[in-house]
Amino acid sequence: MRKLALSDEILLSVEKPARYIGGEFNAANKDFDAMDVNICFCFPDVYEIGMSHLGIQILYDMFNRWEGIYCDRVYSPWPDLDKIMREQKIPLFGVESQRPVKDFDILCVTLQYEMCYTNVLQVIDLSQIPLLSKDRGDDDPIVIGGGPCAYNPEPIADFFDIFYIGEGETQYQRLTELYKKVRREAGGDWRQQFLRQASHIPGMYVPSLYEVTYYDQGGMEGDNPAPRPELAGTIASFRPLYEDVPERIRKEIVTDVSDTYYPDAPLVPFIRATQDRVVLEIQRGCIRGCRFCQAGMIYRPVRERSIDFLKEKAVKLLESTGHEEITLSSLSSSDYSHLEELVNFLIDNFHGQGVNVSLPSLRIDAFFLDFMSKVQDIRKSSLTFAPEAGTQRLRNVINKGLTEEDILNGAALAFEGGWNRVKLYFMLGIPTETVEDMEGIPILADKIARRFYEIPKDQRNGRVQIVASSSFFVTKPFTPFQWAGMCTKEEFIAKARHVRNKFKEMRNAKSLKYSWHEADETVMEGVLARGDRRLAPAILEAYRMGCMFDAWSDFFHYDRWLLALEKWGIDIDFYNSRTRVYEEILPWDFLDCGVTKKFLWREWEKAQQELVTANCRMGCSGCGALVFGGGVCFEDKSEVR
Amino acid sequence: MKIRVKFGKYGGLKFVGHLDIMRYFQKCMRRAKVDIRYSTGFSPHQIMSFAQPLGLGVTSDGEYMDIEVNSTDTSERMIQRINAANVEDIRIYSYRLLPEKAKTGMAIIAAADYEVRFRYGCPFDLKEAWPRFMEQTQILIEKQTKSGKKETDIKPLIYEHYPMEDGLFLKLSCGSVVNLKPETVMEALYSFAGFTLGPLDLLLHRKELYGELAQKESEEHCFLALEEMGVDITEPMCEGQSR
Structure with missing residues (x-):
């Protein structure tokens, strides 16, 4: 029987000890x-969120396939246990x-959202590892962020020894081999040698x-x-301290995603995780190029x-986990060719065997409605649209392809099929936003409601919501808006109130609900997103x-x-409200994600001119990602899609 | 076909609650490719019921779930298959065919065996105190009900009992009608001996669950372990096949 690190007394006194x-x-x-x-x-x-993350499942499986390497996992202890562990x-x-985490050689931390940064410190701190990279010694693990x-x-940057830029499948083997070599050859005093040599590995x-260095005020x-x-x-200025350390670091990617690591038997948690299902990643990346989307x-x-590859994995994954549901994962499922x-x-193959099939991020069209009628109870589900902005003008600014016609036609089809609930997602405070754009949100919602009530009474399902x-x-960094100013808190709240008041004036106000974050x-x-050291x-x-669990x-x-x-003299407006000029060295400029700064700037200018850019399949816009030598950039465009 | 499965729950799994164990077994059945029956309707679920929930922190040798299957291999091979789809700390012990008209374990459960041990030792002389405790004509405990406090005599609900080398064996009334928890008995005992039972003082282990054979209340209790109500399957079977 495995010996647990925590006593029964502790486990029985905290929420969800599992x-x-x-x-x-x-x-x-x-x-x-x-x-x-x-x-x-x-x-x-927290565990339930961490266990739902596909990236860790992929890398956990990859590491454990390798001889001589063991990969374990750790999550943020919930505040109740956090308190006990500190005491x-x-x-x-x-x-x-x-x-203990401190007995491991390497601690890899996945950074999925900025609001987890204090939890990173919590994990390092509770592990009894020095919080600052410069204070760590030869007995401490190497802390890697990705x-x-x-x-x-x-x-x-001060809290990490290394950042791995890009997809983990490609360079961890080299990194762990290097680690073994340096530990074997260097004996004590290995840490600095390892870090220096690690900087030569791509990514x-x-x-x-x-x-x-910085310009003063x-x-x-x-x-x-x-x-x-x-x-x-x-x-x-931003520069390496030594000649052998690269000036720029290009992200790592897997070019052939059908010939790479993907687990056959992922972990199945005892308690319900946020993703309590098989997750099948159908593609990486997105052809759409929405300008707000990092x-x-x-x-x-x-x-x-x-x-x-996907068919084979679907069968294996359902068998090995026993999950009752399978979902497809990608940024825009409708764009997957098959x-x-x-x-x-x-x-x-599976629907008859008590397995649910769910599809997120789908365009709402005839295919979607046909699919939904096969797999879900219409009465219980709602339609989701993410127009992001209230007017076509602003949707052009953000390069969101969805038109009002798409939304109204999709909704009408669904209403005729029995649906009567619609969810709409918007953003407020997009650069160039006007009062008309804000008011476009309630107006669009109202138009959808009107479309519902145009259907004869005996053919529609009750009331619309x-x-x-x-x-x-x-x-966010690496988006065309990376130079743009953000609204202040007061401006945000004023915008939300304006939209709320406008909602009340709509003809179908009783069928409409509005909330904001x-x-x-x-x-x-x-x-945190656009900050520097x-x-x-x-x-x-x-x-x-x-501060902890800020998310x-x-x-x-x-x-x-x-x-x-305030204590450290950080001015929120300097980081958030300021519009940057092209000449500014942005804190992340030394990273190369393929997409060039020139392309992003061109997109920023087009945004301000309300011009849209074609998606990758309609035509190449020369973003720079071609350098990776794979993917959509090399698809045969003569084939009609 | 109705099947009764007996399993044990050990180690770290005692921190996984009842609802999660139910979800766990649904996935386990799928992994083991048990040809389990599903309810009809838009969102079908497995036909599966558990005899009695086990509290958080309690281990057990004798937990039960009843399932319905369309077809099955022999008991021996089904036990192997399900155990291969189990984590180490959950073990299947028996897999038996029930009569077609059998009620579920949940419906007939009447008694449970427990071993009670002490995490920090017993603060009083158990071997001396226990017989005196049980010699009382009545063992009254206060129960909080909707209409206020109510006194109940738990003595008739303790069916069997004896001190062990390092603790106490108890056979207690169990089920939806009159359920007596071992903690309740121990709380009364501690109070009888002049002590207060702390929330973490006990180490509880369930040994077995029983159904009642006696037909009337006037008859003497006659308990049968839930697994004894079924028979081992020696040949693979299919629904509709004559037995």
């Missing part, structure tokens, strides 16, 4: 003491091996090997004036998995003041964050 016991079905359970390298993979949020000085442990937030790693960013870096007055306070840029080019064939395969919600626009969290997310002490300060509204303390930022 979060901390490991031993899930399909767990690797390798012999920790017999390994060359032990890796602990961390999702810095009793219990070191954080891998859930499967139940061994995932979308690694595309601007600078705010948290590896070792922040301690780079130096950043007067626009000077020492005696050197900034070329433009707008550059005051921004980065003056994922749509950093994961380019689109690479589809072959239909045979979607219809795949969906029909899943329905024909339309729920619109808006989030506030956050500017918190503005405080949006402001902090903006600062000067933010690190403030993040640490916020953590010391008790959970109940635990988010805006007041503490404001105090922490």
Whole structure:
């Protein structure tokens, strides 16, 4: 029987103790003491969320296929256990091996959203590993960050030894081989040697090997004036400390996604995870090029998995997990070339056996409605549209292809098929937004309701219910809006109130509901998303003041964050409200995600001119992702889709 | 065909609650390719019921679930198959065919065996206190009900009992009508001995669950372990096949 790291007394006094016991079905359970390298993979949020993450399942499986390497997992202990562990000085442990994280060789942390940064500190701290990379010694694990937030790693650069930029499947073998070699040859004092050599591996960013200088408020870096007055306070230079360390780091990607690691038997948690189902990743990347979307840029080019690969995996995964549901994962499922064939395969083979098939991010058209009528109870489901903006003008600004006609026709088809509930997602505060754009949100919602009531009474299903919600626009690195200013908290709230009041004036107001997200969290997310190295002490300060689980509204303390930022002289407006000029060195400029800065700037200018850009299948717009030599860039465009 | 499955739950699995165990077994049945029957309707679910939930932190050698299947291999091979689809800390012990008209374990459960041990040792002399405790004509406990506090005599619900080397064996009334938890008995015992039972003082282990054979209340209790109501399957079978 496995010995647990926590006593019965502790486990019985915390919420959901099964979060901390490991031993899930399909767990690797390798012999920790017999390994060359032990890796602990961390999702810095609660277990149920972390267990739902496909990326970790893929890399966990990959590492454990390799001889001499064991990969375990760790998640953020919930605040109830966090408190006990601090009081009793219990070191954080891998859930499967139940061994202290500090006994592992490498701690890999996936960074899926900015609001997890304090949880990263929680995990490192509870593991009893020094929080700052510079304080770590030869007895401490190497701490590696990866995932979308690694595309601007600078705010948290001080806490990491390495950032892995891009997809994990390609370079971890080299990195672990290097680790073994250096540990074998260097003996003690191995750490600096390892980090220096790691920086030579493609995709590896070792922040301690780079130096950043800034222009002061007067626009000077020492005696050197900034070329433009707008550059005051921004980065003056970013360069490696040594000649052998690369100046730019290009992201790593898998070019053939049908011939790579993908688990046959993923972990099945005991408690219900957010994704309690088989997740089949059908493709990576997105052809659409929505200008607000970071994922749509950093994961380019689109690479589809072959239909045979997916069919085979679907069968294996359902058998090995026993899950009752399978879902397809991608940024835009409707764009997958063989979607219809795949969906029909899943329905024909599994639907009769008590397996649900679910499809997120689908365009609402005849195919969708046919699919839904086969697999779901219409009465219980609702239609979801994400127009993101209220008018065609603003949808052109963000390059969102969805038109009002698409929405109204899709809704009408669905209403005739018996649906009567619609969800709409919008963003407020998009650059160039006008009052008319804001008011377009209730007007569009009302038009959908009118379309419903145009259907003869005996042919429609009761009353229509339309729920619109808006989030506030956050500017992300590596998007065409990376230069744009964000709204302030007060502006956001004023916009939301305006929209709410307009909703009340609509003819079908009784059928419409409107809600909006918190503005405080949006402001902090903006600062963390486009921040630089000067933010690190403030993040640490916020953590010391008790900030944790910032992604959970109940635990988010805006007041503490404001105090922490103020103490370290961080000006929110400098990071959020300011519109950047082209000449500015952005904190993430040294990273190369394929998509070029020139392309992004061109897109930023087109956005301001309300011009749309064609998707990758309609025509190449020269974003730069072609350099990777694969995916949609090399598809045969003569084939009609 | 109705099948009764007996299983044990150990180690870290004692921290997985009843609802999660139900979900766990649904997935386990699919992995083991048990030809389980599904309910009809738009969202079919497996026909599966558990005799009695087990509390968080309690281990057991004698848990039961009843399922319905369309076809089945022999008991021996089904046990092997299901165990191969199980985590280490859950073990299947028997897989038996029930008579077609058999009621579910949940409907007929009447008694349960427990072993009670002490996490930090018993604060009083158990071997001396237990007989005195049981010599009382009545063992009254206060129960909080909707209409206020109510006194109940739990003595008649303790069917069998004896001190063990390191604890206590108890056979207690169990089920939806009169359910007596071992914690309730121990709480009364502690109070009788002049102590207060702490929430983590006990280590509980369930040994077996029983149905009642006696037809009337006046008859003497006659308990039969739930697995004894079924028979081992020695040849593969299909629904509709004559037996």
